[in-house]
Amino acid sequence: MKSVFLIVATFFIAFLLTILTMPNWSLWARPEWVLLVLIYWAVAFPEHCGVLTAGCVGLLQDSLTASPLGKHMIAFALITAIVVAMHQRFRMYDLWYQARFIFLFVVVEYLVFYFVDKLAGNSTMLPMLFAPALISALIWPWLMVVLRGLRRQFGLTAKI
Amino acid sequence: MLAIAVALLILGVTTHKLTPLKSVLMDVSTPLYYLSDMPTAIARWFNRMVTPSSALRFENNQLKAEALVLKGKLQQLNALSMENIRLRELLNATPKVPGRVLLTEVIAVSPTPMHHYVIINKGKDHGVYEGQSVIDQQGLFGQVVEVARESARVLLISDEHHAVPAEVSRNGLRVVAEGTNHFFKLNLPNIAPTSDIQEGDVLISSGLGGVFPRGYPVAKVTKISLEKGDDYLTVQARPFAMLNYSRHLLLLFNSAVVATP
Numbered sequence: 001m002k003s004v005f006l007i008v009a010t011f012f013i014a015f016l017l018t019i020l021t022m023p024n025w026s027l028w029a030r031p032e033w034v035l036l037v038l039i040y041w042a043v044a045f046p047e048h049c050g051v052l053t054a055g056c057v058g059l060l061q062d063s064l065t066a067s068p069l070g071k072h073m074i075a076f077a078l079i080t081a082i083v084v085a086m087h088q089r090f091r092m093y094d095l096w097y098q099a100r101f102i103f104l105f106v107v108v109e110y111l112v113f114y115f116v117d118k119l120a121g122n123s124t125m126l127p128m129l130f131a132p133a134l135i136s137a138l139i140w141p142w143l144m145v146v147l148r149g150l151r152r153q154f155g156l157t158a159k160i
Numbered sequence: 161m162l163a164i165a166v167a168l169l170i171l172g173v174t175t176h177k178l179t180p181l182k183s184v185l186m187d188v189s190t191p192l193y194y195l196s197d198m199p200t201a202i203a204r205w206f207n208r209m210v211t212p213s214s215a216l217r218f219e220n221n222q223l224k225a226e227a228l229v230l231k232g233k234l235q236q237l238n239a240l241s242m243e244n245i246r247l248r249e250l251l252n253a254t255p256k257v258p259g260r261v262l263l264t265e266v267i268a269v270s271p272t273p274m275h276h277y278v279i280i281n282k283g284k285d286h287g288v289y290e291g292q293s294v295i296d297q298q299g300l301f302g303q304v305v306e307v308a309r310e311s312a313r314v315l316l317i318s319d320e321h322h323a324v325p326a327e328v329s330r331n332g333l334r335v336v337a338e339g340t341n342h343f344f345k346l347n348l349p350n351i352a353p354t355s356d357i358q359e360g361d362v363l364i365s366s367g368l369g370g371v372f373p374r375g376y377p378v379a380k381v382t383k384i385s386l387e388k389g390d391d392y393l394t395v396q397a398r399p400f401a402m403l404n405y406s407r408h409l410l411l412l413f414n415s416a417v418v419a420t421p
Contacts, residue, residue: 070167
């Protein structure tokens, strides 16, 4: 029960950070908060927080960013599936090595966005995918430490 | 999960069947929008608290003077619109009835630069409907594209998926003003080089698409050029509405759809 509360609360904050008003020039530098939190919980509790959670979270993210419904859903479900499959290896990596994987995951996410946007007839800007990927990778070690601290505060055990 | 997502995507992109689902999802996210607006709301409240009363008195006097001037102009306008209605009756045309308006406030803006929209704090509960026109104090702002119970999404005229049927106020030349995803730029495609259009021309909404009422200022033509090898002019215009500043907006109620109170 406590774990459900914590997971919902962290997602809530991630959603807030996603829609927080930011200056126009910095919009490309917004980390993929929701995806990062999702990856953390998928690694920590792969049996509770898996593809189904990813789908629900992605649907809400679609609504929040006015994307065609299903865009974030596909990307999140795909990445979570990969993360769940490799969660034991991922736990063994050190923080900056994990960050490199985060970079790759966000690149994959934006490739899915590109694909979906092309199909839906929206305009796309592929070169811009590296900005959020880089920022997300840089923010990951800190976010990871914060989430781990929170999880320990709540007395939940996992190996990350 | 992937199959569901793909099904949703196909349904959403090709049909309008997902509108109820979108509305429900927006209901879910409305509290998030209100919460994300909280820091600015608190900052504004604090600002109001620390403003000295002399400044408030000064502002009050200014506003009173402005109201007086505007009311004076309105007297003229009333007479003119009555005359207009009489003339239209003489022509057997349908009279234009001024509709109701509703004041609303922006509580969130688009988190990505690829879409231009804002979230407003009025929704289905206040009678807001899809396709409703939105203006700010300077000109045409956008239209409502998604309605939840307590909030609605307004697509700006600068979004690249948006186009306004407009006309040059000087001579009635019909144009279409397309958004470009830049706040200060609209494109006017397919204008023949022989057309009578100049820099500085004012574009007003023409009412042709059936969405926007006629006569609201849309943009001012800023740049006209004929590129070598092009058949049409390259025309750019700058919207009057302060698309990335305005906080208070007006929702226009179409009198044909909603009876004026």
